[in-house]
Amino acid sequence: MTTANLLSHALGLPHHVDSLMLARRDKAAMNAALRDAGLPSAxxxxxxxxxxxxxxxxxxxxxxxxxxxxxxxxxxxxxxxxxxxxxxxxxxxxxxxxxxxxxxxxxxxxxYLDGQQFIVNTVSIGGRHLVSDVHTVRVDRVGGRSVMRHSLLVTEMDASATLMVQFTLRCLDAVGIREGAAHTEVRLTAEGPRLIEVNARIMGASLEPSLYRTALGYTQADLVAERFTNPDAFVARFDSPYAPHAAMAMAFLYVSEPGTVVSSPGLDLVRTLPGLHSMEKLPAIGATIAQPWMCTGQAGMAYFVHRQRDLVAASLDRLHRLEDDGQLHRMWPPTAHPGHPSRRAG
Missing domain, CATH: 3.30.1490.20 (ATP-grasp fold, A domain)
Structure with a gap:
């Protein structure tokens, strides 16, 4: 991303603030930039x-x-x-x-920032930031690690979500985001909003188009393409309120310990959960899950979409109970007492 910024500058193309390049990559410099902008930071x-x-x-x-x-x-x-x-x-x-x-x-x-975690995805043009999608995030503590269990789309902007979006937009300005996509993670602590990190990119390695387009009518990548190919149409979006058509969720399937997948008896039950859209990255029998705490989908991904957000939330709860009881994937070596993670936020 630093190379892209330098190349865009050299070619006279739209780009982020040059002097803040380090603040968009180095988390210490990122928090220093927030302090310089008068924002609270970790x-x-x-x-x-x-x-x-x-x-x-x-x-x-x-x-x-x-x-x-x-x-x-x-x-x-x-x-x-x-x-x-x-x-x-x-x-x-x-x-x-x-x-x-x-x-x-x-x-x-x-x-350590304790509190409800949010994801705020945006696309910017000339330093003006359009909110693409907002999610609440469930994060559990497993031993000494924070494990992301799912993200759930915010369909109605309540006071907390509005506060976190406003704070996020100020963070984008603080680190010099001006053009294209940003993926920002924030937490609402007892002391108020705090930044986890800003990423000058879309969320994740890929976005399942049909999931996003069903819930929102677009993907974040769609908005990035529109910003550069049809900027007038993109700017017109600022006049429309954030109003998803449906709720969607992404769940990072979970096992409690590293090991080898022996069987996956819980997947048939997952397929019956209301609102299930699809699953991907499911590990084959004999596959090794080396770092189950990573949010890279080593144990698979499950996607949900439905007009009723409460229905999606209920399906996520059923999914997580199945995982926590060790019934989704059976592993070797076996976990005698899977234990339930300590839920910390989300």
Whole structure:
């Protein structure tokens, strides 16, 4: 994305603010940009291990979250309730290649943000930001990791959703987003809205077109294409309220421990859940699920869409009970007591 920004600048094409390129990639610089813009932000410190950790922890109240400076998908993110956990998480990730293929030469220690998580997706033109879609997110704590269980489209903008969208748009300005897609994750904490991260891209590696077009009439990628090929039609969208036709949800199928898939007896039940649209990335028998806490769909994805948001929410609850009871995928080695994750937000 940095290369794309530099190339767009050199060609005289629309692009983001050059001076804030680092703030759109480096999470420490991102939070510094928010502070410079007068926005509240999570306290964030870069460390390289050893004495750095001890010194940094003097600035925090536990729990904290440890994460790579630049990665995605929950890769390397660990919630730490003790100082020894922080040191272990930092040392485990330093020197490793993260999900983006970048070697972790530094790690971040950051305030742990507790509260309802939201996703706000946008498409911008000339620094004006159009809200594409807004989702609430269920995140559970499994051991020291935050595990994303699902996102559920917001169909009516209540006070909390409106507040988070307003805060997100200010964050986009703070990090210099001006053109094209952005995918932003925020949390509504007891102290108010806080940014997790801004990503200058569409949400995820792919967007299931029929799911999005049924619920919204477009995908975020559709809006990006329109912004550049038919900007007049895109600008006209600012006059229309955010009004989805239906609710949709994306669930990251879950197993409690790494292992090999022996059978998947719960999938037939999932296929009967009201509002199920489709499933994908389902692991084959004999496949290994190495990092079940990652939101990359290693155990599969389930998509839902229906005009009634409560119906979709009820199906998600039934799905998660099935997963938590260890009945979706049977794994080897077996989990004697699957245990239920501690629900933290969403």
């Amino acid at each position: 306290h964030t410190v870069k460390v390289q291990g050893g004495d750095d950790i001890d010194s940094a922890l003097e600035e925090f109240t536990l729990p904290v979250i440890v994460k790579p400076v630049d990665s995605a998908g929950g890769d390397g993110c660990v919630v730490c309730w003790q100082a020894s956990d922080v040191a272990a998480a930092v040392e485990a990730a330093l020197g490793q290649r993260n999900l983006l293929g970048i070697k972790n030469s530094e790690m971040l220690i950051q305030d």
